Amino acid sequence: xxxxxxxTFAILDKFLLMQAKxxxxxxxxxxxxxxxxxxxxxxxxxQPIDIVDLMERHPVLYEESMNTVLQQEVILYNTLISLIHRxxxxxxxxxxxxxxxxxxxxxxxxxxxxxxxxxxxxxKAYPSLKPLGSWVADLLQRLDFINLxxxxxxxxxxxxxxxxxxxxxxxxxxxxxxxxxxSPSTLSASTTE
Numbered sequence: 001x002x003x004x005x006x007x008t009f010a011i012l013d014k015f016l017l018m019q020a021k022x023x024x025x026x027x028x029x030x031x032x033x034x035x036x037x038x039x040x041x042x043x044x045x046x047q048p049i050d051i052v053d054l055m056e057r058h059p060v061l062y063e064e065s066m067n068t069v070l071q072q073e074v075i076l077y078n079t080l081i082s083l084i085h086r087x088x089x090x091x092x093x094x095x096x097x098x099x100x101x102x103x104x105x106x107x108x109x110x111x112x113x114x115x116x117x118x119x120x121x122x123x124k125a126y127p128s129l130k131p132l133g134s135w136v137a138d139l140l141q142r143l144d145f146i147n148l149x150x151x152x153x154x155x156x157x158x159x160x161x162x163x164x165x166x167x168x169x170x171x172x173x174x175x176x177x178x179x180x181x182x183s184p185s186t187l188s189a190s191t192t193e
Contacts, residue, residue: 034112035095038088041136045085046143048078054150066154069163069172073146076164080124080139087120126164 028036054074058067091108094101101109104120111118115132117125126142128135142162149155160166 030109030113031095034109035092037112037132038092042085042088044136044140045081047085048081049074049143049147049150051075051078057150064154065172065175066169069168070146070149072168073164074150077143077146080121081143083124084121087118 051071051074055071058064058070060068060071087105087108090099091105091112093099094105095109108118108120112132117128117130117132117135122128125139128138130138142159142164145155145159145162158169160169163169
């Protein structure tokens with residue numbers, strides 16, 4: 001099964017590489033599409049979360065291990081957000097000829113044009129198979145979850161798949177209330193459709 005999926009993805013990637021790179025008949029050129037998409041992503045993805053403010057609001061305490069989980073999540077998301085902003089700004093400069101288009105930026109531009117998550121982002125991100133547009137929308141939802149937690153305190157309900165590292169959340173939940181329903185022996189999860 002995995003072999004067949006990998007073969008399918010490889011064939012689809014080859015088809016994407018064969019598509020026209022220049023506009024014709026009034027359509028947008030590849031560079032115009034890349035520039036427009038890059039600017040849209042930059043306008044949507046917020047700046048990194050202020051970690052100093054977060055650490056003051058949610059200090060690491062023995063009694064509250066969920067603060068540690070929040071801080072770790074913010075550090076991971078900030079790394080990703082910073083990379084997105086830096087790489088997109090570099091790509092826009094390269095498209096204008098202000099900096100050299102490196103191999104990494106060339107691969108990134110191809111990914112943006114093909115609506116796939118650039119490898120340099122995927123290597124620093126949570127696992128996802130979504131196309132670029134859906135991936136950015138998902139990232140924004142994840143950041144909203146983290147920002148609400150930062151602003152309003154520990155939520156009553158957690159979006160486990162919204163965590164960068166859900167294992168840390170499970171560990172934090174078990175450590176916060178030993179012997180209670182969140183203890184390792186009684187921790188359970190349910191799903192809804």
